[in-house]
Amino acid sequence: MTPEHAPPPYRMTVTTPRTHRDTVALADQLLASWLKEEGHEEPPPPPPPAGPAPDAAGPPGESGQGRAGRPDGPLAERLRLGDRVLLDRDTGSLRGRIPGARYSRRRLRTPAAHGIDQLTLTVASADERPCWLRLEAEHLPTGSGVRTPSRVPVPELARSLLPLLDATDGPVALSPQPRVTARTEVDALIDELCDPERRLPVVVASVPPAVAMDTWLAEVVHPLLRHLTGLASLYVLGHAALPLFNVALEYHKVYGGAVRTYLPEVDPASRYDGGRHPVMPRHRIDEDVRRAAALLAREPRRFAAELPLPDLLAAVPVLQPPAEPRPQPVRPAGQGPAPVAGPARSTLGGADRCERQTRVDELERIRRSLDRSRRREARLLADTDQQDAVLRQVSAQVRVLTTRLCTVVGPRAVDQDELAADVRADQEGAPGSFGELVGRFTEFPLLDFTGDEKETLALDGQCDGSGWARLTWEGLTALQEYAAAAVQGRAGGDFKQWCEHTPAGCHHFPPRKAVRGESRTVASHAKWKRQRMLPVPACVDSSRRAFMGAHLRIGGGGTAPRVHYLDDCSRSGRIYVGYIGLHLTNTRTN
The missing domain is CATH 3.30.530 (Alpha-D-Glucose-1,6-Bisphosphate; Chain A, domain 4)
Incomplete structure (x- = not known):
């Protein structure tokens, strides 16, 4: 590695x-x-x-600054x-x-x-x-x-x-054990989630409605959160507190035994901010609690390692090891160990110490710059997602108007109420869940779903499952229209180019969400590449597996869904969708 x-x-x-x-x-x-x-x-x-107290100023020289x-x-x-x-x-x-x-x-x-x-x-x-x-x-x-x-x-x-x-993280108390939140404490928990002084994640676990609290704590929550001590504040929503919490945080819900990691700067009024805060669904926890615990700890551990230090800790100099110990006489038993070197000057030369200190200071500057860049990226992604929502609504209006222009006989005034109703009907035609989406896949005659339905259906347990399902449907609809043009030689390029220059009357899918392939790092990593070797018919590959690096980004964040597909329109005249599920492993996933 x-x-x-x-x-x-x-x-x-x-x-x-x-x-x-x-x-x-x-x-x-x-x-x-x-x-x-x-x-x-x-x-x-x-x-x-x-000698002088550590805080007292001393003359320069051997013990100077x-x-x-x-x-x-x-x-x-x-x-x-x-x-x-x-x-x-x-x-x-x-x-x-x-x-x-x-x-x-x-x-x-x-x-x-x-x-x-x-x-x-x-x-x-x-x-x-x-x-x-x-x-x-x-x-x-x-x-x-x-x-x-x-x-x-x-x-x-x-x-x-x-x-x-x-110990605390700003206003948030830290404890090695999760705290059960009662209904009267929901407002205080939400205040902690939204507090601008919070630096560490807050991990909130939910309890299934038919399971006793004590049983779920002992068998699931405690082993699941054991790797998060000191890395996040830990909470469990009681049965009475859960509905109040989800009503208050409409776009940041957690329920059904799932666990959600809330990063700093939660915006409860933003639907698009919800994608920043990863959710671990219950089915993944039920499969293997130990593995789920390791996966859950990855993002908080990375976050803590990359978080800039507060000014006091950043000012601490690099450790200057004292002189290597000289052989010490054997002490009689029971007198304990002897210091092998008392207060001493470092064996490192001044130039070496300065070089080490420079490297440490530069690393801290990089951490601070990275933190600022990530905060700015989160704001820009939220703004972009809002613009995409507006664009999808405008695109729906364009499709309805284009259809009318193609079918109208003679001039006809546009009734705004009728137009709005047609647009709503166009948008409401999308499925409201991944279960419905899988059942309606036959509506895409040129797309074959070869993946595991369990991974897709598990997305319905996520807090934004319905929104993701609608966006996935839009992506599949655009793929179907692209495939229809591609088999006739009218596509004018690959699917990303199609998204960049979508013909009038066709469904528009944001070009930035259409990715041609995985990075070189992912493609060359044996385990990550194996995850993307997805099922295809024998007529495509005799091994019945093919690498599907091309994918659609559904939502933002490290765990938001992805749709991986193989464009085989030039040969079999079809597109094979090998995976619809949470983000597969790469350098940034949880």
């Missing part, structure tokens, strides 16, 4: 009302308890700062707590970047299969500001062998810290 496809590390970033000293002491205590449980030596208490006013020599030590178990601890001030700010950091490295597990905890605070805490867990592979990196599990330290710290 290439680095860009490697699973993102675990990254939790929260605030706490506790003081800096209390937060660090609590983290040290939990870390020591975990090390003891794992059979490692417990670290001694960190030494008190020597480096780039951007950061201290060159923070208080640092390295402890060896067993075979290949290292704990680095450092603390310092951020006086050059944020007045009165300081940080403390712990980095633990432990041996693991094919590499090293690294856990880094950073606490940063400033006067009259919240105390920020970041916990990162990642696997560092060793050796030259090529191995597929696996997803790093949620650290036990995260599950222990969250409830003790009263």
Whole structure:
């Protein structure tokens, strides 16, 4: 697996009302308890700062400031707590970047299969500001062998810290266990979804009406949300709260045992914003809860890894490891481990430290730029979808008027009420569900549906299933009209060109939603390519499978449906639709 496809590390970033000293002491205590449980030596208490207080300004020189006013020599030590178990601890001030700010950091490295597990905890605070805490867990592979990196599990330290710290994401409280929402708490939950200060996703689970709450929590919800600790706030809608929630959020519903991930900046009044917030349907959960839990955690984990750091944490300098430990005399049993290096200067030269810091700062600038670009993309997509809706309505009017012009005998005034009724009839001719769509596929004589109906019917469990069904019908209608022209040699190009220059009287499908093929990355990825090897008759391919990279985009977002098809009009005179369902896997799907 290439680095860009490697699973993102675990990254939790929260605030706490506790003081800096209390937060660090609590983290040290939990870390020591975990090390003891794992059979490692417990670290001694960190030494008190020597000399001036970390926040005090000092003269430049050996302990003076480096780039951007950061201290060159923070208080640092390295402890060896067993075979290949290292704990680095450092603390310092951020006086050059944020007045009165300081940080403390712990980095633990432990041996693991094919590499090293690294856990880094950073606490940063400033006067009259919240105390920020970041916990990162990642696997560092060793050796030259090529191995597929696996997803790093949620650290036990995260599950222990969250409830003790009263951790929050802006106004939203974070807990390792989902909270059941009563009907009186629905308004508060909606306020949290729409709060502009929220940085992390909110995951909301629904309970099927015929299932007892306790049974569903124990058998489905808890195992399903176990990988989301610290990455999202977790809620379960009670039976009484569910209808109130869905009435208030008409375009962002969740029901029937499905689970929905609400990204920041929810716009409850926008139908088009609903496509940004992915839904995991119940049938996928029922198939395999463990696999569904891993899929559900992918988007929040990626989101947390790419989210820009708050200013306090972004100002923390790169870790400067102390000097490698010199051999230490054996200590009598029972006296605990000795620090293998006390407060020391880094072994890295000034140029090396500056280069590492430059790379870290550049990465943070990229994160911030990417975050701004994604927010702008979401706004533009919403605007474009609204324009597409208006365009579809105008296209319906054009089709009705064109039909009249072709059949009218003599001049005739256009009655606006009659025109509006004809337009509504044209639009209402589309099916209201995917179940109805599958049943009416015979209305497209040049299209053959060879895919799995289960994937298509499952779309009716989505909150925007009816809207997606109508848009899918429009796409299939346009494909049918294109195929009819193509077999007669009148299409003038492929389907995308047809959409760009739709003849008068034909159904218009937005050209940006007609995709000629998958990217080179998807086409060359064995697993992703295999998903797109879809059924065709033996007359098309003797293997009865063909790669269907061409597809229609139905809605926006990482899980919105796609229609994959093979244009075989030049040979068999037909188009084979091999898949109608949620977005197949690629670099951005959930």
